[in-house]
Amino acid sequence: MPTLRARFSSGLSSISEAFGFGFNVYESPNVFLETLHLAERMSLMNNLVSCLTLVGCLVFPSGPVVAQVAPLIANISARQTTSLDGQWQAIVDPYDVGALDYRAQPLKNHQGFYKNYKPQSELELVEYDFDSSGQLHVPGDWNTQRESLLFYEGSVWYKRSFDYAKSPKNRLFLHFGACNYLAAVYLNGEELGEHEGGFTPFDFEITDRVRAHGNFLVLRINNSRGKDQVPTINTDWWNYGGITRPVTLVDVPETFVQDYFVQLEKGSTRQIKGWLQLNGPRLQQNVTIRIPEAGLSKTFQTDSKGHTEFAFSSDLTLWSPENPKLYSVEIASETDQLEDRIGFRSIEVRGTDILLNGKPLFLRGISIHEEAPLRSGRAWSEDDARTLLSWAKELGCNFVRLAHYPHNEAMLRMADLMGVLVWGEVPVYWTIRWENPSTLHNAENQLNEMIARDHNRAALIIYSVANETPINDARNRFLRQLIQDAHSADSTRLVSAALQAHEVTDRNRITIHIDDPIGSDLDVLGNNEYIGWYVRRPSDADSIDWVSEYDKPLIMSEFGGDALFGYHGDVLTRWTEEYQENLYEHQIVMLKRIPFLRGMTPWILKDFRSPRRTLPRIEDYFNRKGLVSDHGEKKKAFFVLQRFYRELQIAQPLN
Ligand code: GCB
Numbered sequence: 001m002p003t004l005r006a007r008f009s010s011g012l013s014s015i016s017e018a019f020g021f022g023f024n025v026y027e028s029p030n031v032f033l034e035t036l037h038l039a040e041r042m043s044l045m046n047n048l049v050s051c052l053t054l055v056g057c058l059v060f061p062s063g064p065v066v067a068q069v070a071p072l073i074a075n076i077s078a079r080q081t082t083s084l085d086g087q088w089q090a091i092v093d094p095y096d097v098g099a100l101d102y103r104a105q106p107l108k109n110h111q112g113f114y115k116n117y118k119p120q121s122e123l124e125l126v127e128y129d130f131d132s133s134g135q136l137h138v139p140g141d142w143n144t145q146r147e148s149l150l151f152y153e154g155s156v157w158y159k160r161s162f163d164y165a166k167s168p169k170n171r172l173f174l175h176f177g178a179c180n181y182l183a184a185v186y187l188n189g190e191e192l193g194e195h196e197g198g199f200t201p202f203d204f205e206i207t208d209r210v211r212a213h214g215n216f217l218v219l220r221i222n223n224s225r226g227k228d229q230v231p232t233i234n235t236d237w238w239n240y241g242g243i244t245r246p247v248t249l250v251d252v253p254e255t256f257v258q259d260y261f262v263q264l265e266k267g268s269t270r271q272i273k274g275w276l277q278l279n280g281p282r283l284q285q286n287v288t289i290r291i292p293e294a295g296l297s298k299t300f301q302t303d304s305k306g307h308t309e310f311a312f313s314s315d316l317t318l319w320s321p322e323n324p325k326l327y328s329v330e331i332a333s334e335t336d337q338l339e340d341r342i343g344f345r346s347i348e349v350r351g352t353d354i355l356l357n358g359k360p361l362f363l364r365g366i367s368i369h370e371e372a373p374l375r376s377g378r379a380w381s382e383d384d385a386r387t388l389l390s391w392a393k394e395l396g397c398n399f400v401r402l403a404h405y406p407h408n409e410a411m412l413r414m415a416d417l418m419g420v421l422v423w424g425e426v427p428v429y430w431t432i433r434w435e436n437p438s439t440l441h442n443a444e445n446q447l448n449e450m451i452a453r454d455h456n457r458a459a460l461i462i463y464s465v466a467n468e469t470p471i472n473d474a475r476n477r478f479l480r481q482l483i484q485d486a487h488s489a490d491s492t493r494l495v496s497a498a499l500q501a502h503e504v505t506d507r508n509r510i511t512i513h514i515d516d517p518i519g520s521d522l523d524v525l526g527n528n529e530y531i532g533w534y535v536r537r538p539s540d541a542d543s544i545d546w547v548s549e550y551d552k553p554l555i556m557s558e559f560g561g562d563a564l565f566g567y568h569g570d571v572l573t574r575w576t577e578e579y580q581e582n583l584y585e586h587q588i589v590m591l592k593r594i595p596f597l598r599g600m601t602p603w604i605l606k607d608f609r610s611p612r613r614t615l616p617r618i619e620d621y622f623n624r625k626g627l628v629s630d631h632g633e634k635k636k637a638f639f640v641l642q643r644f645y646r647e648l649q650i651a652q653p654l655n
Contacts (some may be wrong), residue, residue: 037486055527069195069202071279072452074259076175076248078338084160084217084247088138092149098128098220113157114186114218118407130159138247139177141240144377151611153239154221163213164249168394171207171280177380177408179221181229186218191523198223199228199370199405199427200449203250207351219243230443231427234634236623237369238403238609245408252496255280255306256336261455262289262329264344265311266492272314272344276303276305278333290330291316302333317345318357319458326458343416343458347494349523352553352596354494356417356421363421363555363599364645364650365399366392366627369608370407374611374632379407385414386456391605391628392420395638396645401557401601404429404467415459422457423526423555423601424450424498425464428482434474443478444485451489463490464557466497466518467607468528476517483504483521494523498557501527501546503535510540515549525550528558531587538571538583541590546597553598556596559587560603563637564618565629575618580625581636588644601639606630 013110073079091098091113098113100106110117110126119126136142142149142156168173176183180198184191188211192204222239225233258279265273276287283306290297294316302308317325326341345357353360372379373387388411392400400420402411405427415422426447433439449466454460465482469475479497486495499516512529519525525548531539548554563580571582584602591597607626613619622630627638 005571029340037133051411067171069193070173070205071203071254071258071277072201072449073173073175073203073250073256074452074456075338075340076250078340080251081175082162082164082249082251084162084249085138086160087135088243089133089159090128090136090142091128091133092142092150092152092154093157093220096155096222098155114184114191114220115189116159116216116218129577130157136242138243139245139378141180141244141378142240142242142374143238143240152225152241154226154241155220156241156242158221159216160217161214161216162249164210166207166251167211169254171205171254171256172210173203173205173207173250173252174217175201175203175248175250176243177201177532178406179193179219179243180223180239180241180243182222182224183243184220186220186338188215190250197446197449198244199407200446201245201409201453202449202626228433228439230432230446231405231429231438232432232435234430235404235427235613236610238371242378244378245380245436253280253335255282255285255333257287257333257338258306260331260340261490262331262340262342263456263492264346266373267346267348269318269344269346270313271311273309273311275307275309276300276302276331278302278336280306280335282335285334287331287333290332291327292330293327308595312500316343316344319345319416319419320357321419321421325415326415339527340456341416342456345458347461347492349494349553351551352598354524354553354598361398361598362648363399364397364648365401365421365423365555365599365601366397366641367393367401367403367558367601367604368392368407369403369604369605369606370405370411371608371630373606373628376630380410382410382414385411386418388605389414389418389420394641395627396649399423399599399601400605401425406453408447412454412457412460416457420459421461422459423462423464423557424454424460425467425498426450426482427477428466428469430468431470434472434478436534438480440481443482445581447482448487448489451486455490460493462494462496462524462555464496464498464526467557468498468500471516471518479518480521483518494524496522496555496557498526498528501529509545510543511547513547513549514554519548519550519552522552524598525552525554526557527554529556530559530561531590532583533561534561538586541586544590546590546594548596552596554594554596554601555601556591556594556597557598557601558603560584560625562619562624563635564624565607565631565633565635567618575624579634581640584637584640588640602627606632 112440175312178199183195187209195202258277260276261274284300286301298312300310321326326343329340348355349546370379370383401423430444463486466550483495501512501514504511531541561580561583563577564575569576571578603625606628607622607624609632610623613623
């Protein structure tokens with residue numbers, strides 16, 4: 001995919017020209033924005049959008065943020081790395097004074113915070129100081145580290161220093177697990193580049209810029225919401241800002257194995273098919289893939305672009321939830337070597353069935369937000385992943401929906417290890433700017449970054465491209481592009497989206513129809529419904545019928561209702577555990593009667609923060625649809641679902 005910068009051509013260079021409206025609104029703002037830094041772009045785009053809206057221009061592409069990131073390096077944990085996690089100096093900058101002067105012009109001198117400048121005399125005016133500005137922990141959201149930042153949306157500058165003795169032959173990269181939402185990265189007072197999107201990893205090469213001593217790394221992270229962003233301004237989750245996942249220095253040989261795909265061929269349980277990509281000056285090499293435990297060793301040659309594709313037969317124990325077998329896979333080129341732990345399984349759809357390793361499977365799932373299980377804020381660690389997935393397993397799950405954006409890599413690796421199948425998702429949520437090409441480009445980029453990071457994880461079986469999006473031509477075009485992207489980046493996995501069906505009432509008989517036109521492009525249908533919470537009474541579910549336009553499997557990707565842990569009453573008193581418990585009981589009656597249902601991921605494992613949820617003493621800015629409270633206590637409905645999943649397990653013991 002071309003970078004955004006590659007699409008720019010020559011054009012305007014000054015703000016006055018831009019505000020003179022002497023440009024094509026589809027092209028030139030991008031060009032002049034390219035010359036500006038992050039905050040300028042963001043605040044100027046807001047102004048431009050307001051101006052253009054006033055003069056009647058309804059469609060306007062927001063300023064895409066230039067991503068000059070290096071191609072993603074796969075499997076960071078298997079490389080020679082140095083962690084930059086820990087306490088970082090942090091300056092909270094709600095007015096972006098670290099980037100713009102009082103005329104909203106880019107700061108050119110040392111006043112730009114990325115310079116980390118110190119006054120040279122008693123007289124000199126310098127209005128910032130990282131060293132006395134307090135600290136934030138990385139990884140971590142800023143919202144739950146300081147009370148004053150709980151609702152904060154804007155910029156925070158981060159700084160840390162490091163020394164690095166690099167061997168002259170090697171190359172060094174900076175790797176960020178994720179920063180929400182926009183990240184501008186500077187090393188030793190120079191801009192490295194920017195990244196847009198809050199949930200996917202990115203790298204910058206710093207081989208020629210790193211010093212043995214006294215490097216200072218500065219990041220400006222901005223989590224302001226924007227209409228043209230992905231997600232857009234309206235969500236039902238907390239907009240946690242910050243460097244939310246680990247930061248790592250990755251030291252690799254001059255020519256290294258950048259990425260590889262070692263998976264079973266679509267539809268096969270014996271044929272391994274994949275590819276490998278080298279990065280560096282020696283692109284033509286012999287590369288060997290070894291799976292010692294299976295006695296496999298195959299050698300291939302990369303072409304002049306450093307690429308090779310391969311296929312060979314194997315006789316492996318297949319990965320499944322009941323036996324999550326991972327093999328050590330060794331990958332060696334003439335200049336680099338690394339190891340991964342990979343599971344091998346097949347996943348397909350036949351009619352309304354989902355087949356894992358050729359056998360029909362029912363996905364006993366639960367939806368999960370990326371919130372820490374036993375403390376406040378974003379989850380990011382292996383321990384967080386283990387606790388969340390242990391709760392899912394205790395519930396009887398063989399499947400989780402990681403909503404509504406790509407979760408951290410530890411979660412995917414833990415799912416591989418624990419035997420939990422995964423639905424991964426991008427934050428194309430509710431109503432985003434379907435007509436804006438840069439919004440589409442951004443969504444495609446986030447999808448590709450997720451796939452690039454996770455495409456060797458056996459647990460991951462479904463890519464979801466959207467959640468509850470309204471049907472219209474522009475949206476259909478947008479989603480079809482994402483579906484096509486997912487299939488072409490990885491043809492082995494299934495593609496889905498959480499849709500919304502509609503109700504038809506005929507003489508008191510309620511039927512729900514699944515007929516979203518996007519259904520024809522998907523491998524698996526997802527559907528969210530809130531019968532008994534936002535619509536109708538819980539008991540109405542008992543007699544509701546479901547029909548589908550498509551001969552495809554359905555996953556009920558959401559249903560549920562809120563309950564405050566410890567609040568009790570009768571089954572028709574909202575917010576009580578009894579209401580939620582009763583709702584689940586009636587849902588199960590309905591779900592059992594849907595002939596093409598092949599899975600479900602009720603909403604949701606754990607209560608999570610949401611600014612939309614304001615009701616005092618009940619919500620207190622938490623969505624309470626969790627089966628587990630935000631303090632880890634299990635609500636009554638947890639046990640209803642657990643009972644149902646046990647029944648299903650008895651009926652289908654091998655999943
Ligand atoms: C939905 C959304 C989910 C919300 C949930 C709710 O349909 O997909 O993000 O949190 O409903 O609780 O309303």
